[in-house]
Amino acid sequence: MNYHEQIARAAALIRESTGFYCLTGAGLSTESGIPDFRTPGTGIWEKIDPIKTATVEVLQSNPRLFYEAAFNRFASITLAEPNAGHYALARMEEMGYLKGVITQNIDGLHLKAGSRKVWEVHGHLRSGYCLGCKKRYPFEELVQQVELKRIPPVCRSCYNILRPDVVLFGDPMPPLFYEAEETLRRCCDLMLVAGSSLVVYPVAFLPSLARKLIIVNLQPTGYDSVAEVVIHEKCGKALHDIAEMLSPREERE
Numbered sequence: 001m002n003y004h005e006q007i008a009r010a011a012a013l014i015r016e017s018t019g020f021y022c023l024t025g026a027g028l029s030t031e032s033g034i035p036d037f038r039t040p041g042t043g044i045w046e047k048i049d050p051i052k053t054a055t056v057e058v059l060q061s062n063p064r065l066f067y068e069a070a071f072n073r074f075a076s077i078t079l080a081e082p083n084a085g086h087y088a089l090a091r092m093e094e095m096g097y098l099k100g101v102i103t104q105n106i107d108g109l110h111l112k113a114g115s116r117k118v119w120e121v122h123g124h125l126r127s128g129y130c131l132g133c134k135k136r137y138p139f140e141e142l143v144q145q146v147e148l149k150r151i152p153p154v155c156r157s158c159y160n161i162l163r164p165d166v167v168l169f170g171d172p173m174p175p176l177f178y179e180a181e182e183t184l185r186r187c188c189d190l191m192l193v194a195g196s197s198l199v200v201y202p203v204a205f206l207p208s209l210a211r212k213l214i215i216v217n218l219q220p221t222g223y224d225s226v227a228e229v230v231i232h233e234k235c236g237k238a239l240h241d242i243a244e245m246l247s248p249r250e251e252r253e
């Protein structure tokens with residue numbers, strides 16, 4: 001299949017589906033200026049190893065390292081804006097096709113683009129909380145304290161360390177991951193995977209719950225051989241082109 005046939009096939013599968021969900025990864029947001037982990041040459045993994053800094057262990061044993069290495073990267077992510085890929089997915093939901101997005105991204109760009117049903121299974125950067133008394137804070141509170149060189153930032157009530165609401169290496173998965181998994185088991189007949197290397201578990205297991213798969217990714221993934229369509233193109237272009245081939249479901253029926 002050439003590129004245009006792949007886009008047409010993907011759109012046809014979406015039209016036929018009754019339970020269409022999307023799983024997104026860091027590759028969807030590279031076009032918003034946020035580096036992913038594994039793109040050769042630009043991936044974060046090649047510069048700093050997140051397994052050594054963005055961990056619960058480092059946060060507790062060396063909070064200064066956590067805030068100096070991992071946190072500055074988190075703070076810069078909050079300035080990013082959605083790209084054509086995020087907007088295309090929001091349109092697919094608006095048109096009545098996409099039932100929800102499960103994202104590994106912590107950047108909040110699906111919500112900024114207007115998607116309504118989003119499971120942020122690795123957390124987000126809108127808030128944080130105290131490791132001691134669990135009091136919640138807006139994310140800006142953590143940023144402001146770090147900017148004032150109060151590293152690590154601490155709770156105003158009990159002076160324990162504050163942490164962001166992201167799932168760090170070593171954290172358990174949040175309840176909404178299991179909610180998303182359960183929904184996919186019950187309802188998903190088609191999943192579009194966009195911008196994920198599909199190597200981070202347990203999320204990488206979710207595509208096995210879909211009856212049919214569409215994969216949009218620059219590099220091959222372990223699921224390519226079982227997918228109906230594999231599109232090796234940038235997410236922004238491919239998702240935009242797929243959305244352009246769909247019209248609102250109400251008009252069609």
Ligand code: NAD
Nearest residue numbers: 025026027036037038104105106107195196197218234235
């Ligand atoms: P990953 O880095 O392992 O894989 C990204 C994949 O996207 C790669 O295979 C790459 O080839 C592909 N890619 C890059 N740019 C692309 C583009 N424009 N169009 C299509 N494909 C593109 O990312 P992952 O699978 O999401 O797993 C990494 C983990 O890192 C996740 O758990 C996630 O939470 C975290 N992370 C999040 C962000 C973010 O919030 N934006 C950024 C970096 C890492």
